[in-house]
Amino acid sequence: MSFTTNATIASFGGKLLKLSHEAKSTNCTMGLNLYLPPQAEKGKVPVLFYLSGLTCTGDNCAEKGFFQHKASEKGIAVVYPDTSPRGLNVEGEDESYDFGTGAGFYVDATREPWNKGYNMYSYITSELPSALFDAFSDKLDADRVSLTGHSMGGHGALTIFLRNPGKYKSCSAFAPIANPINAPWGQKAFKGYFGEEDKGKWKEHDATELVKKWPKEQTLDLLIDVGTGDNFYKQGQLLPENFVDAAKEAGVADKVKLRFQPDYDHSYYFMASFADEHVEYAAKFLEA
Amino acid sequence: MSFTTNATIASFGGKLLKLSHEAKSTNCTMGLNLYLPPQAEKGKVPVLFYLSGLTCTGDNCAEKGFFQHKASEKGIAVVYPDTSPRGLNVEGEDESYDFGTGAGFYVDATREPWNKGYNMYSYITSELPSALFDAFSDKLDADRVSLTGHSMGGHGALTIFLRNPGKYKSCSAFAPIANPINAPWGQKAFKGYFGEEDKGKWKEHDATELVKKWPKEQTLDLLIDVGTGDNFYKQGQLLPENFVDAAKEAGVADKVKLRFQPDYDHSYYFMASFADEHVEYAAKFLEA
Numbered sequence: 176m177s178f179t180t181n182a183t184i185a186s187f188g189g190k191l192l193k194l195s196h197e198a199k200s201t202n203c204t205m206g207l208n209l210y211l212p213p214q215a216e217k218g219k220v221p222v223l224f225y226l227s228g229l230t231c232t233g234d235n236c237a238e239k240g241f242f243q244h245k246a247s248e249k250g251i252a253v254v255y256p257d258t259s260p261r262g263l264n265v266e267g268e269d270e271s272y273d274f275g276t277g278a279g280f281y282v283d284a285t286r287e288p289w290n291k292g293y294n295m296y297s298y299i300t301s302e303l304p305s306a307l308f309d310a311f312s313d314k315l316d317a318d319r320v321s322l323t324g325h326s327m328g329g330h331g332a333l334t335i336f337l338r339n340p341g342k343y344k345s346c347s348a349f350a351p352i353a354n355p356i357n358a359p360w361g362q363k364a365f366k367g368y369f370g371e372e373d374k375g376k377w378k379e380h381d382a383t384e385l386v387k388k389w390p391k392e393q394t395l396d397l398l399i400d401v402g403t404g405d406n407f408y409k410q411g412q413l414l415p416e417n418f419v420d421a422a423k424e425a426g427v428a429d430k431v432k433l434r435f436q437p438d439y440d441h442s443y444y445f446m447a448s449f450a451d452e453h454v455e456y457a458a459k460f461l462e463a
Numbered sequence: 464m465s466f467t468t469n470a471t472i473a474s475f476g477g478k479l480l481k482l483s484h485e486a487k488s489t490n491c492t493m494g495l496n497l498y499l500p501p502q503a504e505k506g507k508v509p510v511l512f513y514l515s516g517l518t519c520t521g522d523n524c525a526e527k528g529f530f531q532h533k534a535s536e537k538g539i540a541v542v543y544p545d546t547s548p549r550g551l552n553v554e555g556e557d558e559s560y561d562f563g564t565g566a567g568f569y570v571d572a573t574r575e576p577w578n579k580g581y582n583m584y585s586y587i588t589s590e591l592p593s594a595l596f597d598a599f600s601d602k603l604d605a606d607r608v609s610l611t612g613h614s615m616g617g618h619g620a621l622t623i624f625l626r627n628p629g630k631y632k633s634c635s636a637f638a639p640i641a642n643p644i645n646a647p648w649g650q651k652a653f654k655g656y657f658g659e660e661d662k663g664k665w666k667e668h669d670a671t672e673l674v675k676k677w678p679k680e681q682t683l684d685l686l687i688d689v690g691t692g693d694n695f696y697k698q699g700q701l702l703p704e705n706f707v708d709a710a711k712e713a714g715v716a717d718k719v720k721l722r723f724q725p726d727y728d729h730s731y732y733f734m735a736s737f738a739d740e741h742v743e744y745a746a747k748f749l750e751a
Contacts, residue, residue, distance in 0.1 A: 185692060185726040187736045238731065239526050404473060438473040447529065448475045 178310050181206075187247035188213040191237060200283075200302045201260035202292030208237040209307070211314060214250030221319030221344070221461035222252045222307075223454065226299065226335075228326030229360070230277045232257050236325070239443035245454035249463045252315055256303055258327065260292040273360050274367050280355075281331030282380050284368035293368060296380075300335055321457040325349040325446055326407070327360070330382060333397070333418075337385035340393055345460035347398040347453045349446050350405055353418035354383040360412050383414070383421045395422065396430040398456045400449050402439025466598050469494075475535035476501045479525060488571075488590045489548035490580030496525040497595070499602060502538030509607030509632070509749035510540045510595075511742065514587065514616030514623075517648070518565045520545050524613070527731035533742035537751045540603055544591055546615065548580040561648050562655050568643075569619030570668050572656035581656060584668075588623055609745040613637040613734055614695070615648070618670060621685070621706075625673035628681055633748035635686040635741045637734050638693055641706035642671035648700050671702070671709045683710065684718040686744045688737050690727025 182193040189212040198205040214220050223246065225236055233255035236242065246253050259279035265288050268275030279295035308317040321344045324332035329351025336346035355361020356377045369376045378384040389395050401408055401415050408415075415433055422428035439445040457463075470481040477500040486493040502508050511534065513524055521543035524530065534541050547567035553576050556563030567583035596605040609632045612620035617639025624634035643649020644665045657664040666672040677683050689696055689703050696703075703721055710716035727733040745751075 184728060184730065184732050185690065185724070185736070186732045190726075191732065241529050241532065241735070244529070244532070244735075402473065436473070438478075440472060442472065443526065444472050444474045444479065447532075448473070 178306065186210065187243040189215065189243065189247050191243070196306055198298055198302055200292075200294040200297040203260045203263055205260070205298070205303070206233060206257055207303070208233040208255040209311075210237065210243050210246060210253040210255070212247045212250050212252060215252060215314040219314060219316040220250050220252050221316050221321070221463050222254060223321045223323060223457050223461070224254045224256070224299065224332075226281065226322065226324030226328030226331040227255065227258050228324075228328050229258070230272050232277075235443065236446065239447060241447040241450040242454055245451040249454060249458040251454060251458060251461060251463045254303070254307065256299060259295060263292045265289060265291060265293075274363055278327065278364065280327060280364040280368065280380070281335060282364075282368050285373070285376065286368060286370045289368050295331075296335070299331065300339070319344055319461045321345040321461055323347045323349070323453050323457065324351070326441065327352055329353070329399070330355055330361070333382035334380050334385060337382060337389060338379070340390055345396065345457050347456050348400075349449070349453070350401050350408065350413055350441055351382065351399060351415065352413055353399075354381060354414040356381045356384065357417065358412045358414055383418045386418060386422045386427065387425045389425060389427045391426060394430055395427040396460075397432065398453065399431070399433045400436055400445075400453075401433065402436050402441065402445050404438045405441045405445075407441050466594065474498065475531040477503065477531065477535050479531070484594055486586055486590055488580075488582040488585040491548045491551055493548070493586070493591075494521060494545055495591070496521040496543040497599070498525065498531050498534060498541040498543075500535045500538050500540060503540060503602040507602060507604040508538050508540050509604050509609070509751050510542060511609045511611060511745050511749070512542045512544070512587070512620075514544065514569065514610065514612030514619040515546050516612075516614030516616050517546070518560050520565075523731065524734065527735060528738055529735045530738045530742055533739040537742060537746040539742060539746060539749060539751045542591070542595065544587060547583060551580045553577060553579060553581075562651055566615065566652065568615060568649075568652040568656065568668070569623060570652075570656050573661070573664065574656060574658045577656050583619075584623070587619065588627070607632055607749045607751075609633040609749055611635045611637070611741050611745065612639070614729065615640055617641070617687070618643055618649070621670035622668050622673060625670060625677060626667070628678055633684065633745050635744050636688075637737070637741070638689050638696065638701055638729055639670065639687060639703065640701055641687075642669060642702040644669045644672065645705065646700045646702055671706045674706060674710045674715065675713045677713060677715045679714060682718055683715040684748075685720065686741065687719070687721045688724055688733075688741075689721065690724050690729065690733050692726045693729045693733075695729050
């Protein structure tokens with residue numbers, strides 16, 4: 176369960192640790208980045224998980240997302256996990272950018288051969304945090320954890336948050352795949368990881384379906400940004416309106432804030448531009 | 464002299480333009496990034512040139528340096544030029560990372576065959592700004608220009624500033640090659656671009672030599688950051704102390720601020736961490 180620290184990089188007054196560890200759920204060595212703000216030198220800090228999108232590793236956002244800027248000020252640790260197992264030698268895992276390697280979709284696969292290690296749901300919700308809170312028990316506060324993410328990682332953040340009411344302090348998303356069962360990316364992934372028969376399983380990992388089951392007595396407070404220049408939004412891969420409509424129908428949309436940001440695309444330039452605001456949003460709930 | 468706009472990307476409330484143009488001085492098509500802050504929609508804004516280091520293009524810092532963050536707030540345009548001509552087919556130009564392609568060193572080569580287009584001094588000080596101020600005459604203020612840069616680009620910023628007293632409003636640098644005639648990178652480059660005989664020419668592009676000639680009646684105000692974890696600093700490639708010593712001997716060191724930043728390395732994580740401060744520093748002089 177212990178981590179290897181492959182590099183320690185000074186960043187915004189804190190340290191970015193390039194870590195790796197042997198993960199049981201994904202059946203391979205997993206790499207990740209952990210940003211420790213300067214406040215972590217003096218005690219436990221809350222933690223924001225940033226879940227990345229298709230093709231990414233934990234490196235992209237650590238380099239290009241600008242989350243450390245505000246996290247350093249607010250005293251929040253940021254975890255940048257990888258997006259899939261690596262090197263499992265599952266046939267076909269490297270054939271496309273939107274399935275297999277780099278495209279774990281934050282689910283536990285039920286279909287052979289993907290169930291061999293494509294278990295990113297268990298990895299992100301259980302194994303990775305357990306390992307981190309164990310190894311960094313003096314620095315990371317296991318009771319104050321929030322989620323954010325981009326695209327496939329926005330889907331991951333929303334679905335993990337919605338499946339676990341009360342577990343996470345807050346959730347925000349950039350250009351999330353908000354209704355994957357009705358979008359090409361999601362359909363391809365769920366067909367591959369779950370098969371075509373069990374559509375109930377698909378719905379268990381669809382934010383638009385999950386929000387219908389959100390407990391009404393619990394406030395649902397979400398921040399979602401989508402760029403109007405985002406080609407994947409235009410192509411119907413994201414469908415954030417479906418999510419908001421479902422939240423409204425379920426009577427839990429009061430604090431679901433969907434913002435359309437003029438001209439922004441799907442790139443890290445978009446996340447960087449609003450990273451400060453998403454960290455500030457998380458900080459409110461993390462009391463950082 | 465006109466530019467092709469290959470992409471327009473929303474960034475921190477402004478626009479990042481991915482431009483290219485035919486450059487005479489470098490004898491090829493040159494790519495660059497131009498960040499226009501939101502204030503450029505309403506009138507002329509001052510301009511900060513960011514000169515990149517070895518191996519980089521104008522893309523690296525636009526993606527990972529986060530100068531746009533504070534430039535957007537202050538209303539400063541940022542120009543990210545390339546670091547050398549591309550595709551000249553000069554024999555040997557692609558053989559090493561620290562000479563030729565990606566390593567123009569902001570000089571005009573005098574030696575064959577490099578003088579065919581390795582004229583980054585003329586390109587950066589004359590052709591590029593002329594073309595930009597012509598093409599963006601309603602947005603960029605030619606009378607308010609500052610310089611910054613990293614490593615080889617820090618050398619570029621310092622030497623261009625020091626060779627042209629009064630032309631630029633301010634200059635700062637990250638981990639600059641501050642005394643190239645005494646450092647392996649600089650010696651290799653100057654030998655290649657100028658030959659070994661004319662050491663006078665070498666000194667014309669060495670910040671430590673140039674500072675000795677700075678006009679005493681003119682205040683020399685410079686901000687230089689170097690990370691103490693920077694391996695190139697440790698290897699003697701940067702030699703910032705030589706520069707400061709020379710400035711002291713010349714009696715112009717009063718406002719030369721060299722800061723050693725604990726643990727920071729030579730990467731973009733370093734620039735990103737202090738980009739806000741360097742833009743704020745430039746803003747003071749640009750009155751932005």
